[in-house]
Amino acid sequence: MGLYNLKIKQQGIDVTAPGKKQFFGHLHPLTLVRRQVEEIFQQMGFSIIGGPEIETEWYNFDALNIPKDHPARDMWDTLWLKNKLLLRTHTSPVQIRYMEKHQPPFRIIAPGRVFRHEATDASHDVQFYHVEGLMIGKDISMANFKAIAKEFFQRFFNKEVKIRMRPGYFPFTEPSFEMDIQCLVCKGKGCSTCGQTGWIELWPGGMVHPNVFKAVGYNPKFWQGFAFCISLDRLAMMKYKINDIRLFYSNDLRFLEQF
């Protein structure tokens, strides 16, 4: 103001009085996080694919190398419908449907709502969101996966994030792994958010199992690649430091208005 050297008339305005309140709407935090995730993957050349929430046993299990009467099925507590169909327990069926209609090479992500028959608590709910990814080519390797994951985390959290990979088991990938990120709340020292471990389990994945390629009619000799799954809810919980997953579906406007 010094530049102007003006005589300002205050005319009875109390500059400390509050301005007139403006009203605007709010997008759900999961929408915001999902957009960010989709944008990052699109920038890396991934297409976004959707698919049905009601699925058949074939697409949800068999095609993914999870046979009937196999204990691995217990990894996915399933909500069944009276008509013998089921509510998808992951968005992997979207990938199967995509592979049936397309030839590699490709890279896709499949974001969407998934369901589990689970007792609910602060970190479990009967529905949540997955963003599953799939990149197939002649020589797509685990090292490639690691680079993509690292790139994603850096862009998403806007800073260098420490990751670790450890063995996992999924019938549809071999080798399989779990990817953890160092807890952003305690920076790895151990806190209640990470269960004192210093790590947050965020991103399971692996190299697509040859049986999955066979199920969709690809020759496993010619193609290889990685598949992964991000829990969108958990990502949002990390980003906004939300401590109860059920807040996402309780729709308390006092919560939603913060976004």
Added chain:
Amino acid sequence: MIFSYNWLQSFFNKKLPKPEKLAEILAIRSFEVEEIRKSGKDWVLDVDILPNRVPDCACYLGLAREIGAITKLKVKNEKLKIKVKSSKLNIKNFLNVEVADKKSCSRYTARMITGVKVGLSPKWMQERLKICGLQPINNVVDAANYVMLETGQPLHAFDFEKIKGKTIIVRKAKRGEEIITLDGSKYELDENILVIADSKEPLAIAGIKGGKKAEIDENTKTIVLEAANFEPQIIRRGSKLLNLKTDASYRFEHGLDPNLTEAAINKATSLIQEISHGKIANGLLDFYPKKVLPKIIKLDLVYIDKLLGVKISKKEIIKILKSLGLNPVESGSKAALRGSPPLKAWFRKILNVGVPTFRLDISIPEDLIEEIARIFGYEKINGILPTTTLIPPQKNDNLFWQGMVKNILKEVGFAEVYNYSFISPKQVSNFKLQIPGLLEVENPVSVEQKYLRPSLIPNLLKNIQKNQEYFEKIKVFEIGKIFIGKNHEKTSLAGVITTRETKQGFYELKGIVDLLLNKLGISDIWYNECSSKKSGMRPFEQCAVIKINREEIGFLAGISEGVLRVLKIKQRVVAFNIDFERLAKQCSEEQVYQPISAYPAAVRDIAVLVPRKVKVVEVLNKINTAGGKLIMDVDVFDIYEGEELPEGKKNFAFHIIYQAKDRTLTAKEIDAVHQKIAQALESQPSWEVRK
């Protein structure tokens, strides 16, 4: 599975890393350790054995083998020699084993011990069992359990005197057969369940739980010990049917190495002989028609590098495989190496890997590559961005328009909600929904989630109910899947607003819908009054069908007072509901700039008194037709029905904006057109232009 640190230590001469350190190494190389807890002088580790590794690692020997591989510590190699004391007796003269269902039981081994004194097991054994969560019972049962923990092979002991006909038969149960298990529970069996029976009746549910009938008690003198291998599927199915999960069923349903039974039964009989003063009888009954042999997998070293994206030397690969008890053999057989140089080079890149039968999880090269990668260390695989063909990502139109809709509604003050995809029977009855069209969940988590939602509106109303205490004006919307009829799901868009009065809310929301559709590039919008049944749900009043280019895409309606009363919603509510998939087809990003007229516009008002049943659109049509090109826009600014007006009449008031693109309109010109409009309106019977 719970492991005792000290017990694990007993398999090594050298000291293991400290518990926390061991847990850390296990986590990044093999299994996550969920908990480390001190227990007296021992530590308890809760190790999360991956499902595919249960066959070989849900036991001390297996986990010790794994720890040996990842810490490079040597595991003690103890070969057990069985000492037969009562050599005059041979089990084969006393007991007959008959496997009737060979598919479900690939191996059945049995041994006999005589002169057993049943009593308490030694303290060291009791302690080890307790730390692993097993209750000590007596020396025979404890020894069997102890060996199960150590080797992973479940064993079962029968009192020989209680076996009728001195015959053990492995067969499917007969419908109606019953068994009382060791804990006193009664189970009804059928032909889906495998049993161990004597000549009369079932003695045990095979691979799941023992029966009371041939139970070991304080008077037992002679025991028969069983170590068998059962088909995972039949155990899993049986365990599910009976709703009975045990340590044994857990192991069998994940599969076990049939070659394990012999070592386990020998170890257990030796232990029992030692702690119960019994004598092992000669002979091993062994039904094992199809011996399982180690597999050999051809492993291409080039493929390892290609799949992992890292180079690991052949020497290191061989070392890793050997540390896990696998048997890599370079395929340079003499014959092969006499071949041409390219052939020789190719052979040098191939390993033939022998896989011991306890590794049920390894059957293809990729399984071996996982073993190599995790022991090598996932952390040593450096990220490399892929080099690949540039394929531009496809645009997902559905998602694009969803994003647009969300943004527009947010801009007009709506909050986006994510509701559950389910509704309750109570919501169904509140909304008088038709049950046949609803999809029902077979195993809902709660009754609140019995049906899949056939519409977004019931849950949106719940949102109002929940938030009305804190907010007076509520505007919420949702986009999500709804489910109607057989296997039919579609994306729906719906929103609700609270209002003091339905009519006022109706026009408010109609304005919002108009704005939304305009912003989506849609101009041909039409509203029809709907017949009450049209919407499928009847709890509406003041309902309008929304049409775009003659196609019905949704409706706009007030929620009936009755429903609001049941839901205890204090204000009035107006909702819109749009079939998003139909909407998305009509959306367009195309937009053409309209030149702004350089000439001024003039506004004139007109008010007209009409019979109550006349709709605004009829009047607008008349105005536009009469006014022609000179009318730029017409705004309705008042609709009035009230006491001051004649009975059965209402009043509409309009701003008419006149403008031409090529000249300034003169007052005379405007007056002429305005006059023409007034005349056109007056020409209608019982319409009256108010001056």
